[in-house]
Amino acid sequence: xxxxxFFAYFAFAIVxxxxxxxxxxxxxxxxxxxxxxxxxxxxLYLFLNAExxxxxxxxxxxxxxxxxxxxxxxxxxxxxxxLVNKFIGAWPTGLTFAVGLLVVIxxxxxxxxxxxPGIYSIxxxxxxxxxxxxxxxxxxxxxxxxxxxxxxxxxAIIGAIVLAxxxxxx
Amino acid sequence: MVPxxxxxxxxxxxxxxxVFGFLSRKNxxxxxxxxxxxxxxxxxxxxxxSHYLQDMRGQILAFFVIAVAAAEAVIxxxxxxxxxxxxxxxxxxxxxxxxx
Numbered sequence: 001x002x003x004x005x006f007f008a009y010f011a012f013a014i015v016x017x018x019x020x021x022x023x024x025x026x027x028x029x030x031x032x033x034x035x036x037x038x039x040x041x042x043x044l045y046l047f048l049n050a051e052x053x054x055x056x057x058x059x060x061x062x063x064x065x066x067x068x069x070x071x072x073x074x075x076x077x078x079x080x081x082x083l084v085n086k087f088i089g090a091w092p093t094g095l096t097f098a099v100g101l102l103v104v105i106x107x108x109x110x111x112x113x114x115x116x117p118g119i120y121s122i123x124x125x126x127x128x129x130x131x132x133x134x135x136x137x138x139x140x141x142x143x144x145x146x147x148x149x150x151x152x153x154x155x156a157i158i159g160a161i162v163l164a165x166x167x168x169x170x
Numbered sequence: 171m172v173p174x175x176x177x178x179x180x181x182x183x184x185x186x187x188x189v190f191g192f193l194s195r196k197n198x199x200x201x202x203x204x205x206x207x208x209x210x211x212x213x214x215x216x217x218x219x220s221h222y223l224q225d226m227r228g229q230i231l232a233f234f235v236i237a238v239a240a241a242e243a244v245i246x247x248x249x250x251x252x253x254x255x256x257x258x259x260x261x262x263x264x265x266x267x268x269x270x
Binding site: 003004007011014015018019021022027030031034037038041044048049050052053056057060061064065068069071072073075076081084086088090091093094095097098099101102105106109112114115117118119120121122133134137138142145149152153155157159163164166 | 194213217233241262
């Protein structure tokens with residue numbers, strides 16, 4: 001019972017916060033609601049016995065990506081932003097598409113068949129600790145995708161510098 | 171015990187809100203925030219499935235999704251800065267050079 005209550009609070013808060021993120025006119029308010037949303041998602045991860053993912057969620061999303069977003073929001077003129085309409089003219093099309101997608105994917109849950117459970121039971125993770133189990137899997141079975149991820153981050157750094165740099169005078 | 175389908179419905183609702191925001195907001199920064207929202211919805215789904223199926227691979231996949239989201243945010247914000255420098259606007263409906 002108490003678990004359901006906790007889940008209900010977090011689910012309700014996550015849905016409300018994501019609606020606020022999408023509908024606020026001031027982008028700074030959107031980013032700050034997003035911060036609250038990320039903390040709630042991190043607590044949902046704790047609820048799912050994924051404490052390393054919760055830490056990563058707070059450190060990378062709340063600590064890294066949102067600060068980046070706030071820096072870019074500083075560039076624009078908020079006062080002018082508050083005067084114009086926040087949605088494009090064709091917003092009913094977007095709403096129809098989103099609601100239709102939601103209905104279709106919720107209907108598809110009924111045909112979900114769970115696979116037989118794997119070896120990482122709660123007892124095994126508790127005995128081995130979550131981070132160690134994740135690290136063992138990441139550095140053995142998923143070593144190649146892990147290296148590819150580091151390449152993606154390198155390309156992102158170089159691309160950001162090339163895109164954001166001022167053009168040199170010829 | 172919270173059933174798995176509750177987590178899946180939550181993740182789908184958040185994903186649909188992200189789709190709505192991406193399709194109908196005018197400000198390009200909010201559109202990027204909506205993409206982050208969709209990636210977070212997918213992460214909720216992956217981690218809940220990983221917990222209920224007792225398999226660590228879902229969390230590995232969520233780990234990679236977070237790394238790609240960070241790279242995507244960096245590139246996207248660099249593109250926004252380049253756009254702002256050339257057009258002095260962040261509204262997507264004012265950028266219509268390629269409209270015939």
